[in-house]
Amino acid sequence: MKHLLSIEDLSYEEALSILDTAHEMARVSDGPVKKLPTLRGRTIVNLFLEDSTRTRISFEAAAKRLSADVINFAAKGSSVSKGESLKDTAQTLQAMGTDAVIIRHSASGSAHWLAHSPWMNGSVINAGDGTHEHPTQALLDAFTIRKHLCGGAGDLGGMNVGIVGDVLHSRVARSNVLLLSKLGANVVLIAPPTLLPVGVESWPATVSYDFNREIPKLDALMMLRVQQERMNDYFFPTSREYAQYFGLNRDRLTLLKQNSIIMHPGPMNRGLEITA
Structure with a gap:
């Protein structure tokens, strides 16, 4: 599975597998060594174009505990506030060699659009798109x-x-x-x-x-x-x-x-x- 855009993308078996993996990761987090090398050398971008506290911090903490390089991107303080389109932002992220993008956006369907656009080769995880899904x-x-x-x-x-x-x-x-x-x-x-x-x-x-x-x-x-x-x-x-x-x-x-x-x-x- 390359992307996670909707619960409809998951089969019963895949959903249980994710929950089982999360259960094991929770046990690791409770131990003395909380960091694993699973994503070492990978670049993860938190593309949060809608305000968030819990979700953004959770994704950042999870990626860092898996040894990924994490880039946090918000609308405020970026060219998005000047009117840059999601297409242009995606092209910039792709040029940086991004392996995965976690996106939150106010527009329903934005995660699906990003995942299937020709400007993004990495994985896309939907962290909330409008009133569609989370x-x-x-x-x-x-x-x-x-x-x-x-x-x-x-x-x-x-x-x-x-x-x-x-x-x-x-x-x-x-x-x-x-x-x-x-x-x-x-x-x-x-x-x-x-x-x-x-x-x-x-x-x-x-x-x-x-x-x-x-x-x-x-x-x-x-x-x-x-x-x-x-x-x-x-x-x-x-x-x-x-x-x-x-x-x-x-x-x-x-x-x-x-x-x-x-x-x-x-x-x-x-x-x-x-x-x-």
Whole structure:
């Protein structure tokens, strides 16, 4: 597999293989020697044209622990801020002998375009493209669920996972639905109708508008960030009303199973998605 652009690119076996490898790498990271020579001599570029903290730092740390040479590229402080196109940026990276590019971009489909452009010969990993997908976040979430609920092995067969909130604008939700269902989990999307995308009925998940009814069934609860920066209209009356019906508060917490886990991709709007 040369690129990772979408969860749809992964077979069931490939997804499990990645999770198994991540499990072994986590054991290495817990040991006294955290660095491996796997990517020595390789050049990895973090091409983040949209703001990021956790994802960018995670990719940088992972590449360095595998002994790669890492170049961090951001829109601010580069020629992109002067209007340089993604094509011109790709040509520059190719001329530098880049082996792999991790790209985050505000435009859906940008990672696919870069991977299949004639100006890029290296591998491309999608670290989030618009509202389309975020496959590595989904792999991390599946790894977390498997670690805490499945003993770190096998698939997610029989697990009930609830994804709550702004599904409409969430690339995390899209990738998670595809991956978690591929691994055998039962996924339910819990959101107001205005925050569900057109065609959601074709997704491998069920839909519910009643958080209180669904929460006692869940093994894993994923709260999504309300992406107000992507909203150019009113999708719910008030923040207070949203929190009342779709926020995780103390009362709802008591409805969860004792061993259930709570997840959030971050950054969090405290007091909105989860009570501060």
